[in-house]
Amino acid sequence: MEFRPILSALMRSKVAMILIGLQVALTLAIMCNALFIINQRLERMHRPSGMNETDTFIVGSYGFGSGFNVQTTVDADLAMLRNLPGVVDVAMTNGMVPMGQSGWGSGVGLQPNQKQATARTAYYMVDDHAINAYGLKLVAGRNFKPEEISFMTMNNRKTSPVAIITQALALKLFPDGNAIGKQIYDENEPFTIIGVVDALEKPWVDAEDVEYSVMWPTHLAYGNGSTYLIRAEPGRRDEVMKVVEAKLGESNQSRIVRSMRSIEKVRAQAYANDRAMAIILGSVIAALLTITALGIVGMASFWVAQRTKQIGTRRALGATRGSILRYFQTENFVITTCGLLLGGLLTYALSLWLLTHVDGAKLLPWYYVPIGFACLWLLGQLAVLGPATRASRVPPAVATRSV
Amino acid sequence: MFSYYLQLGLRSLRRNPILTALMVLGIALGIAASMTTLTVLHLMGSDPIPWKSSKLLHVQLDNWDINQPYGDDGSPPDQVSYRDATALMQAGKADKQTAIFKLALPIQPENPEVKPFLTVGRVAYGDFFSMFEPRFKYGQGWGKAEDDAHARVVVLSRETNEKLFGGADSTGKTVRIDGNDYRVSGVLDDWTLRVKYYDLTNGSLDDTEAFFIPFTTGIDLKQRSSGNNSCFKESGPGWDAYLASECVWMQVWVQLDSPARKAEYKSFLDSYVNEQKKLGRFARPLDNRLLDVNQWMADQKVVSGDVKVQAGLGFAFLLVCLVNTIGLLLAKFTRKAGEVGLRRALGASRRQVFAQFLVESGVVGLSGGFIGLLLTGLGLYAVRALYTDYKTVAHLDWSMVATTILLAITAAVLAGLYPTWRACQVAPAAQLKTQ
Numbered sequence: 003m004e005f006r007p008i009l010s011a012l013m014r015s016k017v018a019m020i021l022i023g024l025q026v027a028l029t030l031a032i033m034c035n036a037l038f039i040i041n042q043r044l045e046r047m048h049r050p051s052g053m054n055e056t057d058t059f060i061v062g063s064y065g066f067g068s069g070f071n072v073q074t075t076v077d078a079d080l081a082m083l084r085n086l087p088g089v090v091d092v093a094m095t096n097g098m099v100p101m102g103q104s105g106w107g108s109g110v111g112l113q114p115n116q117k118q119a120t121a122r123t124a125y126y127m128v129d130d131h132a133i134n135a136y137g138l139k140l141v142a143g144r145n146f147k148p149e150e151i152s153f154m155t156m157n158n159r160k161t162s163p164v165a166i167i168t169q170a171l172a173l174k175l176f177p178d179g180n181a182i183g184k185q186i187y188d189e190n191e192p193f194t195i196i197g198v199v200d201a202l203e204k205p206w207v208d209a210e211d212v213e214y215s216v217m218w219p220t221h222l223a224y225g226n227g228s229t230y231l232i233r234a235e236p237g238r239r240d241e242v243m244k245v246v247e248a249k250l251g252e253s254n255q256s257r258i259v260r261s262m263r264s265i266e267k268v269r270a271q272a273y274a275n276d277r278a279m280a281i282i283l284g285s286v287i288a289a290l291l292t293i294t295a296l297g298i299v300g301m302a303s304f305w306v307a308q309r310t311k312q313i314g315t316r317r318a319l320g321a322t323r324g325s326i327l328r329y330f331q332t333e334n335f336v337i338t339t340c341g342l343l344l345g346g347l348l349t350y351a352l353s354l355w356l357l358t359h360v361d362g363a364k365l366l367p368w369y370y371v372p373i374g375f376a377c378l379w380l381l382g383q384l385a386v387l388g389p390a391t392r393a394s395r396v397p398p399a400v401a402t403r404s405v
Numbered sequence: 406m407f408s409y410y411l412q413l414g415l416r417s418l419r420r421n422p423i424l425t426a427l428m429v430l431g432i433a434l435g436i437a438a439s440m441t442t443l444t445v446l447h448l449m450g451s452d453p454i455p456w457k458s459s460k461l462l463h464v465q466l467d468n469w470d471i472n473q474p475y476g477d478d479g480s481p482p483d484q485v486s487y488r489d490a491t492a493l494m495q496a497g498k499a500d501k502q503t504a505i506f507k508l509a510l511p512i513q514p515e516n517p518e519v520k521p522f523l524t525v526g527r528v529a530y531g532d533f534f535s536m537f538e539p540r541f542k543y544g545q546g547w548g549k550a551e552d553d554a555h556a557r558v559v560v561l562s563r564e565t566n567e568k569l570f571g572g573a574d575s576t577g578k579t580v581r582i583d584g585n586d587y588r589v590s591g592v593l594d595d596w597t598l599r600v601k602y603y604d605l606t607n608g609s610l611d612d613t614e615a616f617f618i619p620f621t622t623g624i625d626l627k628q629r630s631s632g633n634n635s636c637f638k639e640s641g642p643g644w645d646a647y648l649a650s651e652c653v654w655m656q657v658w659v660q661l662d663s664p665a666r667k668a669e670y671k672s673f674l675d676s677y678v679n680e681q682k683k684l685g686r687f688a689r690p691l692d693n694r695l696l697d698v699n700q701w702m703a704d705q706k707v708v709s710g711d712v713k714v715q716a717g718l719g720f721a722f723l724l725v726c727l728v729n730t731i732g733l734l735l736a737k738f739t740r741k742a743g744e745v746g747l748r749r750a751l752g753a754s755r756r757q758v759f760a761q762f763l764v765e766s767g768v769v770g771l772s773g774g775f776i777g778l779l780l781t782g783l784g785l786y787a788v789r790a791l792y793t794d795y796k797t798v799a800h801l802d803w804s805m806v807a808t809t810i811l812l813a814i815t816a817a818v819l820a821g822l823y824p825t826w827r828a829c830q831v832a833p834a835a836q837l838k839t840q
Contacts, residue, residue, distance in 0.1 A: 017823070021732040028725045032718055039714065064523055066511045067584045117472040159642045189639055224629065258511050258523045278791035279711050286718055289434050290725060296427050297729040304736035352721075359717075360710040 008333050015305070019337050022301055026341030026378055029294045031348035033377070034370040035356060036283040042364070043276040051100035051269070052168070052201030052213075054137025057090070058233045059243055059264040060099055063250060065226035065257040072223045073153055075254060082253060083230060084131075086245060088238040093135035096127035096222040097229040099265060100203035101272035107204065110216065112175065114190040121174050123167075123214045124204035127154070127222040128231075133166075133199065135233045141169060143182040143197035146219040154222045161220045166197035170213035186216075193218075207272045226257075239264060294378075295385040302330060302389035313393055314400030323394040330390035331383060338382040342375050349374070406757075407764065414765035421737065425769070428733050432773025432817055435726025437780030440809045442712070442719035444785060447805065448798040450708040453602050454538070457660075458698035461536060462667065464493065464657040465696070466678060470637040471688035481692050482635065483606050483705065484653040487624070489681075494530060494620075498673045499659035500666060503530040504620055506655040507607050509631040512616070513581040514569055524565065524615035525631065526582075527604075528623035534560070534591075536660050537603055539613070542566075544576035544591030547619060551590075555621040559587035565615045566592040580616075585626065587618060599797045602698050604656055605705040607632030610794040630654040651686070659695075671695055727820045730769070734824040738762060742831050749833035762825040763818060770817020774810045781809060 012019050063079065065072060076094060083092040098105035106127065109119020126132070130146040143166070150162040165186065172181035172195070185192045202215045221228075234242040243262060250259045263271075270277075306313070313326055353366040418425040452458050466489055467474075467481035475482040485493075490504035505527055513521040534546035543566075547558045559580055566575055566589075575589045596613045604611075627644050633654065640650030661667045674693040681687050696704055738745075745758055753761075781801065788799040 017827075018732060018735060021728055021735070025725055025728045025732070028721060028728065032721050032725070036718060064509075064511060066513065066521065119473075156647070157643050159639075258521055260523050275709075275711065275792065278788075279715070281791060282715055282788075283718065286438060286722055289438065290722055293431055293434060293726055293729055296431070297732055300424060300427055300729075300733045301736060304740070307740070355717075356714065360714055361706075362710065 005332070005336075008329065008336060011309075012333065012336065018301055018305075019340075022298060022337050023341035023344065025294055025297055026338050026382070027345035027348050029290050030342055030345030030371075030374045030378055031352045032290055033287050034349045034366060034374045035352050036287050037374075038353075038364075038366050038370055040280045040283050043280045046207070047273040047276050047280075049203075049212075050201065051203045051265075052136075052138065052199075053100055053203075053265065054233060055265040055269060057236055057239050058099075058135070058137065058231060059239060059262060060095070060097075060102070060229055060231050060268070061243075061246055061250065061262040062097065062227060062229045062260045063254075063257050064260055065254070067256040070226055070254075070256050072155075072226050072228060075257070076153075076221060076223065076228050078253065079228070079230065079250065082249060083232060083246065086242065086249065088235050088242045088245070090233040090235055091131050091134040092233070093128050093132040093231045094221050095132070095229050095231050096125070096220075097227075098124065098126050098205050099136075099231060099268055100205060101207055101265075101269050102205040103207065103272055105205035107206075107209075108188060110175070111187045112185075114187050114192065116187065121171055121214050122209075122211060123171060123216045124206075124209075126202065126215055126217045127220040128217050129219060129221060132217060132231070133197075135231050136202065137233060138199040138202055140166075141198050141200050142172075143195070145197060146217075150219040152220055154220045156224050161218055163191070163193050164196045164219060165193040166199060166217040167195055168202050168213055168215045169198055169200050170211075171215065172198045174211075174214065229261075291377075291381060295381055298334065298382055298385035299388060302334065302386045303392075305333075306330070306389045306393040309393075310396055310400055313396040314398055314402075317396060317398035318401040326394040326396070327390050330386055330393055334382045334386040334390075335379070338379055342378060345374070345378075346371055406760070410761045410764040411768065413761055414768045417741070417765055418768060424733060424737055428730050428769050429773045429776060431726045431729045431733070432770060432813055432820075433776035433780055435723035436774060436777030436809060436813045436816070437784050439716075439719040439723040440777065440781040440805065440812070441784030441788060442716040443808075444781070444801065444805050445788060445795065445799050446708060446712050446716040448599050448800075448802075449712060450702070451599070452699055453598055453600055453702075454698060457538075460660050460662055461698050462659050462661060462670075462695045463698075463701040464659060464674070465692075465694040466674065466687070467689045467692040468651050468653070468681075468687050469689055473637065474689070475635070475637075480704075481689075481694060482653040484633065484635070484655055485657050486651055486653050487648045487655065488651075490655050490657050492677065493657055493659075493674075496673070496677070499670055500662050501532040501536050501660035502658070503533040503536060504655050504657045505529045505533060505603065506620075506623075506630040507604060507614070507632040508623065508628050510583040510628070512565070512569070513584075515579075515581070519568070522568075525611075526616040526618065527614040528620040528628065529617050530620050532660070533617065536658060539596040540594040542592045542594040543574040544589065546617075547590050552619050552621055555625050556619060557585060557587045557622060558590040558619065560591045560593060560617040561589060562593050562613065562615050563595050582616070582618070583626070597797055600702065600707055602702055602707075603658060604632070605701065605707060606656070608794075609705070609707050610797065624648070667695065723816065727816055730817065730820040731823060734766060734769075734821050735827065738824045738828040741828065745828050745831045746833045749831065755829045758829050759825055762828050763821055766817050766821025766825065767814055769821070770814040771810070773817060774813025777813055778806060778809050781805075 065075060080092060096106055106125040108125060109122050111120050129151045130148050133140055133145055150164060152161050176184055181195045181198055184195050201213060204212050204215055247259055247262055349371060356363040357365055465481045466485055468486055469475040469482055494502060494504055507527050509523055509525050511521045511523050531547045531549055531552050542563060546560055551558050575592060578589050579586050580589060598613055600609050601611050634652055636652035640647045640652055661670050678687050678691055678693060785799045789795055
């Protein structure tokens, strides 16, 4: 390919070349870093929670007035809810579901009163129906027994000394792989691990070690509130939600039925910010590529117009349409490549800036850069195609006319 | 002369409508992206109470575990325990002071037609209202006498008063909350805070509360916070054990009207904690913090990393748009070399040519700015739709409108400088000859 004439032509319009190159460089830097952030968010948003999310929902009850008895209400509610048509199972919980963003947590240790906990965990206070209601898989040991479930209030903190933990936590505490029957400690209180479930995320999506959860056999009621996790038969969730809301409301007049949400909605709300970030950055990338493509079209059109006479001369001297087309394509390739080389540096400069200024940012993996190169080469070639085709149609006779 | 250049500029812009559209659109998109993100950054981070933010101070005491600091960076808890909060209130060493926490309680309207509803309220000392300065529509807050008497009084938000009393003056009337009757002492006017800076622990972008009751009353009724509660060891069974525990679940704010008063209060806090150390509490090194509103907002990272990244990328995008516009203007002005040559040959000075082309870039900037402003409005609308809790921080205000227009013109003129300068270098004779 005839590089020399292209280079000498470019040298005559250095500034225009630098501008396009700079634009390509900035575009690469922004695009790679934004794409990386988007991918991180998407990965987070699609992290499995460990529970059945499609058929489940939570609903809260808040009692008031002096005549309200939380324990009898809970017992009556559970009996009523578990017998509703379309309901697979119901567990009482301390308001906790994965991604719910609120709940109980503490460190557990392998010795009583350890100075530093071995693992920071979430405490699900649930009952013997939880594994079925959350849709978890028991991979070792056994479930809670009904007689192990205690009723915990502010004044009565008794719980049965047994716990079910997640597999990830079991491996952290007992790397040899056998956790069943072992003791763990909450401060100085010992608990025996009786079961291991495959997965159940903590309720906080930003938590560290998000897969470390513990389940205690406890109905917890500090005050007059209670929360139920309900699993419906496949496809009947929305219908069951309506029935549950109505039934709870009419069964007891001195309470408020509140915060009923499907777990799908819980997930959407928990990751709303990540989704927003991904959409905003995606729009920035789209706008950026559009502007850069239009910029290339604009400059290429200008060059074609400026060189119409020279193109005519070349055509008159025997250059084919194809060689004119290739001339502009090669020119674009040269400029884009220069821009991309600079852009590679800018990309990592921006990545380092993000790394130092934004919590939780990570260094850009290298493979984003070649992907970015390929995208912008393609974009450049597509953008220049229109003007270059127009150039190739300049008739040789132009050479003989004065402008 | 200016109006003549303006005419020339407009005519020239009309001559290449596509190129002009590209330039205007480029500026408009760049401006919209940067201004949308900047607005959120600005409104989220700006001082929510500029006339007294340096006098309102948030109190932190480090009563945490000797083996494990509260924050990963070793910082003290962001809230305080009941013991310390009440000790500070009883000492009363600040010019004004309040301990506060959030709670959720059902309001039971007298009207049997309206079903009881669960609302978020806050317990506070009487000083709360003069410290954070919500405007009252009817009545007023309560005073020290009510705090001391654990009085059953309530301040309602405008919306709650609307719901319960149809918006009428309800002072002196009774409201039943969670089975207890409260006398309405005042009704607030609309109180919208961009950032709910007095409780950053529990939802910095949440709405202000539906009702306020005295702190002492809330404790009498054994109300726990519905917000965050952190303990580093179990508090033992029962309400009294909970109150005596090291669990942190409330915020303490003080108002100190001068730097000298602030220094005094700081040494008071230090001596208080040193006294407590003798009782076997506060095992960690002395680390009491008094941060004013803006320092506290920065400490709690109210402006999230996402918002900063968006603003950064917004401006990087504007830079790309500017480079793009420079290129297009350069192309355009170079094509007009002939016209420049002619004008120069007819006696126009370089300065006049310079002015003419700069006006043309300015026109591009101004139109880009106006379209950019519309797009910014659209962008903020999209941001509000994407982030449902951003309703108070994603809207245009006048200072941002002015900034947008100014930024657009500056950007376009800056982008136009080099191409304009190049256009002025045209030697009249050379251009006329080649024609």
